[in-house]
Amino acid sequence: MTAPTAPLILFDDDHxxxxxxxxxxxxAWWEAPDEFAVGFDALARPLSMTGEPLDVRLALAGEESDEAELRRLVAEHYRDHLRGQVPPRATALADFVAALPREGC
Structure with a gap:
């Protein structure tokens, strides 16, 4: 299986x-695998997380893109955590992912 394509979009247990x-x-950023709910790479392929607290590892969980689920979770995040803001409206996946707010950049 190939490596995940950056950036990575991760959702914690509070989504x-x-x-x-x-x-x-x-x-290096993520502290514990039990806080991870779901994640995707830039191609909307699902990610899995394994490891111990302060020593996590990410890998592709499959090669098939789930763009619809990624967009749904992003919309849910904006609705629940970024009230008053709207998620990116780009139709192309690459543009959609590029418009997401990034951590640590």
């Missing part, structure tokens, strides 16, 4: 979204 610049940054 708060984090857009992290690459896999190394994401693995």
């Amino acid at each position: 708060y979204m984090y857009v992290l610049k690459d896999r190394a940054f994401a693995e």
Whole structure:
């Protein structure tokens, strides 16, 4: 299986979204795998997280894109956590992902 394509879009157990610049940054940023709910790479492929607290690892969980689910979760994040703001409206996936707010950049 190939490596995830950056950036990585991760959702915690409260479905708060984090857009992290690459896999190394994401693995250093994230503290514990039990706080991870779901994640995607820039191609909307699902991610899995394993490891121990302060030592997590991310990998692709599959090669098939789930763009609809990524867009749904992003919309949910904006509705629940960024009230008054609207999610990106780009139709192309690459443009949509590029317009997401990033952490640590």
